[in-house]
Amino acid sequence: MSRDSRERTLTSKLTEALTSSLNLSEVFANAEDLLFRLTPADYMALCVSRPGPRGDYDWWVTKMPAPFLARYSELAEHDFVRCAVMRERDKVLRDEEMVAHRKVLERSRWYAYCRELGMPLEHVMSVLLDVKGGVHAGLTFYRERRRPFSRRDQARLQALTLLLTQTVRNCRMYGEVAARGQELSAYFQHRATRCIVRVNPLVERMRTPPTTALLMKWFHPSELVVPSGLPTVLVERLAMLAAMGGAGAPGLDTWERAGEERGLAGQDLRVTFSRLPMQDGQHLWALEFQELLRAIPVPEAWRQSLTAREAEIVSYVLRDWDNQLIADHLDLALATVKKHLQNVFDKLGADSRTALIFRASLLCRGALS
Amino acid sequence: MTSPSPLAMPSEWQQRLTPREAEIVNCLLRGWDNQLVAEHLGVALGTVKKHLQNIFGKLGVDGRAALIFQAACNREPS
Known part of the structure; x- marks a missing residue:
């Protein structure tokens, strides 16, 4: 296989991996091997942050030593890579374009720091993905060898920049709507009957307005857990699903009750459980309530x-x-x-x-x- | 789409159908016949x-009447 066709195959696999999930951790896990095969390097780091002097940094890394991540925020101001890519967003830069001269790089505090941290870096290539919405993401490849990143490496990564930016943006937006209460209602159309729950401990994060009335209609007050106000039977089902880690649970992700149990003829209640992306190391769950008619009434x-x-x-x-x-x-x-x-x-x-x-x-x- | 469909498509269908298929289901939920759907989309009747x-295969319904029935019964609460 020629180099071009090998690259095309890898690129198309990478495209698939980048769109495989809305959870950035999953996307990164699916994509990292392909990124390394397209751009051979010793370390790779994706750092999502909010700009600012002491921003919060979320890292997805391959083979990076832990001290590097732990100390990054105090050392960030010395990171010439960060300074360079911040000046030219969405543009892939190689180390020779970041500093005036190789000697400047070798004398930089950053070069010395990385050696102290157990990463004897020689070459670096990086791009700052302008995710918008007050967020940006740096994707950086590091090499310990004295083999510089080539223009071809640079062009290849540049060609992927838009897709990478979209990927981070989509994951961030989805993660944020799932995490931030006030925006949840925008995500969950307000007509829908849904609630969002954290399982361990059980905390209901939000509930659309029609949900309370629906719960009152379909459940006797004695069936509801105090203080969450959710039915015991659904809380138990949720705990079971959460314990299974979301691994395929055929038949368990929906729950139905016949209307006759509550004096409601000809209709059923169906509750569908779905797992949302992680938040603080835990998945949120969405419960969607649907009333199903068994028959359309004769007008x-x-x-x-x-x-x-x-x-x-x-x-x-x-x-x-x-x-x-x-x-x-x-x-x-x-x-x-x-x-x-x-x-x-x-x-x-x-x-x-x-x-x-x-x-x-x-x-x-x-x-x- | 020229007018909102009078019957709402159950949201779970949207996930199972291609955009084109969803468009066709929305036409059905307006009560259109196949000829009208074909003309609206500029495609052959076949x-x-x-x-x-x-679509029927994906949704597990055995025809147009069953599809409309399912959509009507799967109502979103108002």
Whole structure:
């Protein structure tokens, strides 16, 4: 395989890895090996931070010594790499472009610090990804060998810069909306019935307004945990899912209750559990509540023009039963059901079963709570 | 899309369908027939039918009526 086609293959795998998740840790884990194969180096660091003299730094690193990370914020002002890339955002720089002369680099405090920290660095290549929203991310490759990064290395990383920036931005935005209460409601459309929960200990982070009323409707007060106000049965399910670490739990990520248990005929409650990205080392969970109708009600207006038998048959059509099932249930011939339905279509001016269901569903929307 | 669809598409469907398929489902949820969907999207009638077969398969429904029924029953709370 030629070098070009090998690079193309790696680049396309890398693109896939960078879009594989909205969790930056997962993305980095999927992408780091490919990044190293495209740009051979001894260490690599992705540092996401808010600009400022003493910003907070979030690191995703490969093979970097721990003291480097622990002491970075006190040493950052001496980092000539950081200073250089901050001046030229979104541009990949090699060490020879960061300092005026090799000797300046070798005499820099940073060069000495890295040796003290057990990283005898010789060459570096870095880019500052301008993530916007008050956040930027530095991606830096380091080599201990006296083999400089080439223009080809530089061009390759430059070509990936936009995608890398988008990746960090998407992960940050998603992580932030999941972490910050006031923005959660923007993420979770306010009409939806959802709540967001931290599991250990159980803390409900937010709840959309309709959720409380729905819980009151579907659960008896004695079923709710004090003080969270969430149903015990859902809290237990959540604890079980969290203990499984989110590893595929077929059948466990939804929970249903039949309306009859609470005197609500013809409908079910479905709760769907989904795991959100990490926050402070813990996953948040979203509980989504849906009320499901088992049947669309027969519109009152229709009953006036239909016979009792026709209305009965329509009620089964609005349960999504097919003609054979209706015939069996009413002990009628299939042709009789069809004939009844033909009369129904004529009376209501609907030209098919689909039209009937469609119109009933539009009519019932206003009538339901 | 020219008008909002009168029946809301269940949000979980959105995740299972391609954008094109979701567009077609939104047309169905307006009560449009295949010919109208084809004209709206500027594609052949056969293309719409093929898309629908894929959509029915993905959503596990056995036809247009069942799809509308599911959408109606899977209502978002108001």
